[in-house]
Amino acid sequence: MSAPIEGAARGARGPHDEEGRTGASAPERLAVAFAFALRARGIAVAAGAPLRYAEALAAVGLEREGPVYWAGRATLLQDPDDIDGYDDVFHAFWRLGGSRVLRPFEVPRRIEVATDDGLEEDGVPAEEDSAGDARVLELRYSPTEILREKDFAECTPAELAEAQRLMSRIRLRGPRRPTRRRRPARRRGDWPDLRRTVRHALRAGGEPVRRSWLEEADRPRRIVFLCDVSGSMAPYSRALLRFVHVAVAARRSVEVFTIGTRLTRVTRALVAHDPDAALGRVAKLVPDWSGGTRLGEALREFNDLWGVRGLARGAIVVIFSDGWDRGDPAVLAREMARLSLVAHEVVWVNPLKATPGYAPLVRGMAAALPYVDQFMEGHSLASLESLAGVITGRGAPGAVADGRRGRIEVG
Amino acid sequence: MTPGTPVPGPDAVRDALRTHGYLADEGLATVVFLALELRRPLLLEGEAGVGKTEVAKVLSRWTGGELLRVQCYEGIDVSQAVYEWDYTRQLLHLRAAEARAAGTGGDVPAAVEDDLYSERFLVRRPLLAAIAAPAERPPPVLLIDEIDRADDEFEAFLLEVLSDYSVTVPELGTFSARVPPIVVITSNRTRDLHDALKRRCLYHWLDHPDFEREVAIVRLRAPSVGETLARQVAAAVERIRSMGLYKPPGVAETIDWAESVATLGRSALDETTVALTLGAAVKYREDADRIRDAGIGELTQEAVGRAG
Numbered sequence A: 001m002s003a004p005i006e007g008a009a010r011g012a013r014g015p016h017d018e019e020g021r022t023g024a025s026a027p028e029r030l031a032v033a034f035a036f037a038l039r040a041r042g043i044a045v046a047a048g049a050p051l052r053y054a055e056a057l058a059a060v061g062l063e064r065e066g067p068v069y070w071a072g073r074a075t076l077l078q079d080p081d082d083i084d085g086y087d088d089v090f091h092a093f094w095r096l097g098g099s100r101v102l103r104p105f106e107v108p109r110r111i112e113v114a115t116d117d118g119l120e121e122d123g124v125p126a127e128e129d130s131a132g133d134a135r136v137l138e139l140r141y142s143p144t145e146i147l148r149e150k151d152f153a154e155c156t157p158a159e160l161a162e163a164q165r166l167m168s169r170i171r172l173r174g175p176r177r178p179t180r181r182r183r184p185a186r187r188r189g190d191w192p193d194l195r196r197t198v199r200h201a202l203r204a205g206g207e208p209v210r211r212s213w214l215e216e217a218d219r220p221r222r223i224v225f226l227c228d229v230s231g232s233m234a235p236y237s238r239a240l241l242r243f244v245h246v247a248v249a250a251r252r253s254v255e256v257f258t259i260g261t262r263l264t265r266v267t268r269a270l271v272a273h274d275p276d277a278a279l280g281r282v283a284k285l286v287p288d289w290s291g292g293t294r295l296g297e298a299l300r301e302f303n304d305l306w307g308v309r310g311l312a313r314g315a316i317v318v319i320f321s322d323g324w325d326r327g328d329p330a331v332l333a334r335e336m337a338r339l340s341l342v343a344h345e346v347v348w349v350n351p352l353k354a355t356p357g358y359a360p361l362v363r364g365m366a367a368a369l370p371y372v373d374q375f376m377e378g379h380s381l382a383s384l385e386s387l388a389g390v391i392t393g394r395g396a397p398g399a400v401a402d403g404r405r406g407r408i409e410v411g
Numbered sequence B: 001m002t003p004g005t006p007v008p009g010p011d012a013v014r015d016a017l018r019t020h021g022y023l024a025d026e027g028l029a030t031v032v033f034l035a036l037e038l039r040r041p042l043l044l045e046g047e048a049g050v051g052k053t054e055v056a057k058v059l060s061r062w063t064g065g066e067l068l069r070v071q072c073y074e075g076i077d078v079s080q081a082v083y084e085w086d087y088t089r090q091l092l093h094l095r096a097a098e099a100r101a102a103g104t105g106g107d108v109p110a111a112v113e114d115d116l117y118s119e120r121f122l123v124r125r126p127l128l129a130a131i132a133a134p135a136e137r138p139p140p141v142l143l144i145d146e147i148d149r150a151d152d153e154f155e156a157f158l159l160e161v162l163s164d165y166s167v168t169v170p171e172l173g174t175f176s177a178r179v180p181p182i183v184v185i186t187s188n189r190t191r192d193l194h195d196a197l198k199r200r201c202l203y204h205w206l207d208h209p210d211f212e213r214e215v216a217i218v219r220l221r222a223p224s225v226g227e228t229l230a231r232q233v234a235a236a237v238e239r240i241r242s243m244g245l246y247k248p249p250g251v252a253e254t255i256d257w258a259e260s261v262a263t264l265g266r267s268a269l270d271e272t273t274v275a276l277t278l279g280a281a282v283k284y285r286e287d288a289d290r291i292r293d294a295g296i297g298e299l300t301q302e303a304v305g306r307a308g
Helices: A002-013 A027-040 A048-059 A065-076 A080-095 A143-149 A157-167 A194-203 A230-249 A275-285 A295-311 A329-342 A364-372 A379-390 B010-019 B028-039 B052-061 B087-104 B113-117 B124-131 B153-163 B195-200 B211-221 B226-242 B251-263 B271-280 B283-295 B294-308
Strands: A136-139 A178-182 A214-219 A223-228 A252-261 A263-265 A317-320 A345-349 A374-376 A406-409 B041-045 B066-071 B082-086 B122-124 B141-146 B168-169 B172-176 B182-187 B200-207
Touching: A002 B124, A027 A048, A027 A065, A027 A080, A048 A065, A048 B028, A065 A080, A065 B010, A065 B028, A065 B200, A157 A230, A194 B082, A194 B087, A194 B113, A223 A230, A223 A295, A230 A252, A230 A275, A230 A317, A252 A295, A275 A295, A295 A329, A295 A364, A317 A379, A329 A345, A329 A364, A345 A364, A345 A379, A364 B113, A374 A379, B010 B028, B010 B052, B028 B041, B028 B052, B028 B182, B028 B200, B041 B052, B052 B066, B052 B141, B052 B182, B066 B124, B087 B113, B124 B141, B124 B168, B124 B172, B153 B168, B153 B195, B211 B226, B211 B251, B226 B251, B226 B294, B251 B271, B271 B283, B283 B294
Parallel strands: A223 A252, A223 A317, A317 A345, A345 A374, B041 B182, B041 B200, B066 B141, B141 B182
Antiparallel strands: A136 A406, A178 A214, A252 A263, B082 B122, B168 B172
16 A cells, blocks of 8 residues: 555655755645645635645655545545545545646645635624614616516516616515523513623622623524526526525525435535626536426435434525426425424425416425425515515515615515 | 653554544544644534544543533533633622621722632633643543534634633633643534634544444443344444434444343344334334334344344
8 A cells, every 4th residue: 555655755756846855845745736636626625724634644654545545534625525526536646646647846836715714704794783673675766666577487688687686685684583592681681690790799899789681682593495406497596596695695594405306505605795606606516407306305315414404403494496306206295294394484486386377286396285384486576575575584575666766675 | 641642643543442442443543643643623523323422532531631521502602611700609709798898897898809700709611621721630632512503603712712722711811721632523514614613623524333343333332242133233223324214323322222132132133123122223203114114024134144
């Protein structure tokens, strides 16, 4: 096992190493080159991770393959989904001597700093402020009225663009749920706040004259979107994902998955302020865009890997799908049952529901319906506003608009 | 292991963990070695029941460092994880000072306030205890269990603590760790953790053990179970895990199951025994139904065949 690794190490130093460094620099160069190869494979390797890998390599040595492999997994990977890709690259790089082919000495010195850092972007908790007051959607001129009701499938590209622009004005705040956390109460609350009581007592010469109180706090409830991106949903997928992007941009506790022939988690791809960039990243990530549908299977994958484990627990789960399922409807029914047991509410949005005379006869839709709390249409801007109302727990909005500056209460 | 003693390498770690009752594979032994050597927190993700928490416990047994456990839950905050003042004693102390002052006819001295916020009245929760541990003892093992259950605010706070191993109590000042604790963070991956926290840690995805390792674990942890039975139970569990259950059995369930069967005086699996003791391995009615539908007879036969 040791031979290929020494080979790789030689390759890394290489004849073009003008600085002529040896020894200590070998792990460093190998680590950076290997990280470079992983990134080329599409694996997100954090800035700084190659340095930690170099440290780790220095600690475990390059003599045996096992530690080299495991040290890399521990320092360069952050997601078990990347393990398969890592294994491939590891094989090519360390065993087949790909490190020589990759000419690691030509790796750029500059390392780009990853910008999708959740902590920084979450700095401003958008949904925390001004909870409770009415949310306002502004419509600027009356052609919007027509557009609001128009089926996305019948929109021209220009209309679609305008509709999507208007969509970004929908505010998706709330719904909230109680937590165990307590916060200081202005008035008499339900629990004594001993910490503040002691503070006040000090000022009063030791007498606990003024008592402070705590009250119950609440937090936003998680929303999980499952978007069907199969061929039959193609006229709507982009518009619906745009709507989802609005939700992701507005609040923290949102998770998004696409379902087609398989399940893909796209939450991270959607975390970008520019909606077009976000959607572009999603399209790149989803392998089965406009393909077939196996709703039941995809839902089972969601339940097994994410939903039932905790992601959907107490959450509002919104499924965008027309219910066309090429799989076994019994599987879909069983998975919907599992989902409805853990979710706070299951909302099914079916763009076809708006078609006159529509009845949920598609086998998949019929199988799923008994487990759905809200069955809605989602074919137009207006229907998505209603959806926003349902999600935020304030019922369907009364859509009122008056010519130039209509105001619609959403939630 | 005494503090400051360098660990020779992953193999030594594996042997030491084994001596203290944990069978680690090469991957886990390597990351544990790296965590000790590079003094970085170890982030373990994996299904429930693969033995994530146990890693911290065995590290504590091995190194002799005290095990300090923060069990995360939604809404956990500083007063439960880091420190809290003992308010009741503070109030009593204040009243006593007041009574003394009244006896001598003076005011409550200003020094009483300093008294109140001294270490005497400080309740150290696990995080502070880990940071402020005495330097002459082996570094404590700080277990932050199920971090995915905590809010992201807590995660951000934790990141801060793990970056410089210090905690500030506004009334007292900053505590800094003289020897950084060994930190093990576990997550069931019910939600994604922040990249920043992951970057800070060494990451390891812990899988269910493979067949042979699971047999060895059962033999190690349940000495009353014979080799044949251990192999059959491990094979049955391996099969059950592939059935897509709501809650697949973890290593602890395998051990429980093997022990249950042994307690009934059986040294091998048969259909009746499996049906009677299935509850030790599978804890949901729907899961048990699914296994019965698939056929307990077949499961037993397959397990016996696989065990060889």
